[in-house]
Amino acid sequence: MNTKVLGVLGGMGPLASAHFMLRLTLLTPGERDADHIPAVLWSDPTIPGRPEFLEGRGPDPLPALLRGIQGLRQAGCGAIVIPCNTAHYWYQPMLDAAGVPIFHIVDAAAEDLRAAGIKPGPIGLMSTAATQRLHIYQDRLSSLGWDCLVPDADEMAGKIAPAIAAVKANQVGRAYEPLRQVVNGLAARGAQAVVLGCTEIPLGILAGPADGLQAPVIDTVDSLARAAIRWAKGPPAA
Amino acid sequence: MNTKVLGVLGGMGPLASAHFMLRLTLLTPGERDADHIPAVLWSDPTIPGRPEFLEGRGPDPLPALLRGIQGLRQAGCGAIVIPCNTAHYWYQPMLDAAGVPIFHIVDAAAEDLRAAGIKPGPIGLMSTAATQRLHIYQDRLSSLGWDCLVPDADEMAGKIAPAIAAVKANQVGRAYEPLRQVVNGLAARGAQAVVLGCTEIPLGILAGPADGLQAPVIDTVDSLARAAIRWAKGPPAA
Numbered sequence: 001m002n003t004k005v006l007g008v009l010g011g012m013g014p015l016a017s018a019h020f021m022l023r024l025t026l027l028t029p030g031e032r033d034a035d036h037i038p039a040v041l042w043s044d045p046t047i048p049g050r051p052e053f054l055e056g057r058g059p060d061p062l063p064a065l066l067r068g069i070q071g072l073r074q075a076g077c078g079a080i081v082i083p084c085n086t087a088h089y090w091y092q093p094m095l096d097a098a099g100v101p102i103f104h105i106v107d108a109a110a111e112d113l114r115a116a117g118i119k120p121g122p123i124g125l126m127s128t129a130a131t132q133r134l135h136i137y138q139d140r141l142s143s144l145g146w147d148c149l150v151p152d153a154d155e156m157a158g159k160i161a162p163a164i165a166a167v168k169a170n171q172v173g174r175a176y177e178p179l180r181q182v183v184n185g186l187a188a189r190g191a192q193a194v195v196l197g198c199t200e201i202p203l204g205i206l207a208g209p210a211d212g213l214q215a216p217v218i219d220t221v222d223s224l225a226r227a228a229i230r231w232a233k234g235p236p237a238a
Numbered sequence: 239m240n241t242k243v244l245g246v247l248g249g250m251g252p253l254a255s256a257h258f259m260l261r262l263t264l265l266t267p268g269e270r271d272a273d274h275i276p277a278v279l280w281s282d283p284t285i286p287g288r289p290e291f292l293e294g295r296g297p298d299p300l301p302a303l304l305r306g307i308q309g310l311r312q313a314g315c316g317a318i319v320i321p322c323n324t325a326h327y328w329y330q331p332m333l334d335a336a337g338v339p340i341f342h343i344v345d346a347a348a349e350d351l352r353a354a355g356i357k358p359g360p361i362g363l364m365s366t367a368a369t370q371r372l373h374i375y376q377d378r379l380s381s382l383g384w385d386c387l388v389p390d391a392d393e394m395a396g397k398i399a400p401a402i403a404a405v406k407a408n409q410v411g412r413a414y415e416p417l418r419q420v421v422n423g424l425a426a427r428g429a430q431a432v433v434l435g436c437t438e439i440p441l442g443i444l445a446g447p448a449d450g451l452q453a454p455v456i457d458t459v460d461s462l463a464r465a466a467i468r469w470a471k472g473p474p475a476a
Contacts, residue, residue, distance in 0.1 A: 011271065011274070011276065011277075012271065013271045013274070014259075014262075014263045014266075014271065014274040014275075014277075015260070015263045015264070017259070018256060018259035018260040018262070018263050019260065021252075021255070021256035021259055021279065021281070022253070022256040022257065022260060024252075024256070025252045025253045025256050025408070026253070026408055028252075030407070030408075031406070031407045032406060032407075033249065033250065033251045033252065033283040033284075033285075033287070033406065034283055034284055035283075036249070036251070036252040036283035037252075037283070038249065038281065038282050038283060038284055039249075039252075039279075039281045040278065040279065040280055040281070040309070040313075041259065041277075041278065041279035041281065042278055042313070043259070043276065043277045043278070043279065044276050045271040045272055045273075045274035045275070045276060046271075046272055046276055047271075049271070071278070071313050071314075074312060074313070075280070075309050075312070075313060076309075168269070168270060168271065169268070169269045169270075170263070170264050170268075
């Protein structure tokens with residue numbers, strides 16, 4: 001393939017990575033195949049569960065993540081994205097092994113918050129419990145002036161977790177209503193916008209009407225796709 | 239990754255390959271990430287246009303196709319699918335180079351015709367002009383008892399070609415109406431079912447109501463995904 005080949009480390013889950021490839025294509029301006037971005041998707045749904053490991057209930061996913069990074073490098077990829085928020089817990093060891101840029105999903109989301117005109121202040125964050133507890137978003141966004149409001153423990157266990165499980169089981173329709181309630185709860189608490197910081201959550205939100213939501217949402221899948229497109233359409237690789 | 243990794247040679251076009259990954263995931267029975275099929279998508283939208291080469295207007299795509307096959311083999315793939323019908327013109331040289339099975343999209347479509355209970359006799363075929371002219375479907379299906387009715391030259395130039403171009407330009411909504419008219423024209427001529435033998439055409443058909451169609455359609459993207467799933471969920475690799 002030509003110089004700028006995008007690597008996509010996916011399979012976490014597989015529907016989220018397929019959806020990322022679709023959004024990458026739909027967000028790329030183009031009329032013909034050749035206007036689109038050469039990409040290799042390494043979709044490995046056998047990568048051990050990230051939340052499970054972090055909760056002490058399963059094997060370490062890092063070796064499988066690094067195998068994916070190595071596979072993408074061997075395929076000639078010049079930059080890598082990872083459409084899984086929780087996997088960003090291993091961002092630094094993956095970056096160290098990659099030898100090419102890995103675009104961080106939180107930086108991509110921050111770029112979209114800026115583009116949407118969201119001022120410093122309170123925003124909402126919807127993610128897995130692991131992403132929330134590891135502060136994958138909070139610390140990085142806080143340093144930029146945005147304070148993350150998060151769902152309470154009951155909302156996490158009773159709405160977010162079942163919605164994510166429904167998406168992973170190909171039941172996107174069942175995920176919308178609980179996710180809608182959480183978005184609107186965060187808006188009522190003052191969130192100017194809600195960051196959908198889990199690659200499954202946007203799939204559930206998209207399965208129902210947008211006008212049911214009382215705050216704008218930042219779809220981090222799209223944010224990551226836009227970061228990749230800026231790279232691919234930017235200056236040629238050195 | 240584990241033993242059975244599916245290779246997907248894509249980018250022809252990129253929306254069709256992303257859609258294939260989505261359908262592969264949605265058609266796979268599963269509750270958890272680990273139930274899904276490890277896969278590597280080699281999406282190279284810079285592969286020279288297949289119809290253009292066959293019409294003497296562009297470079298030979300075979301070297302780029304073989305580079306993709308090689309990349310998928312290096313990534314450890316144990317079988318390969320190609321969600322682009324016209325690319326099957328190069329099936330034999332790709333198979334010779336692959337060293338692993340490549341599931342032919344026409345065989346996959348035949349399996350779905352059988353499963354849908356379509357008896358030997360007339361069926362419709364909607365494809366690119368190149369796929370039609372090269373008899374990629376007709377000869378293989380004819381040997382199994384199905385006779386392909388194809389759209390006439392005016393329908394090919396005035397309806398099929400613009401609909402495919404609309405999908406490649408991310409305008410799926412504009413593709414539905416002309417495609418619907420062609421499906422119904424083939425049904426009126428006696429087609430018991432219509433094979434959508436171009437990976438872009440199902441995307442246009444899906445953008446409008448199914449009850450506007452007067453014959454059942456065989457979505458060859460789904461046929462190919464089902465062939466891959468049968469392999470992945472079948473006996474372990476030797």
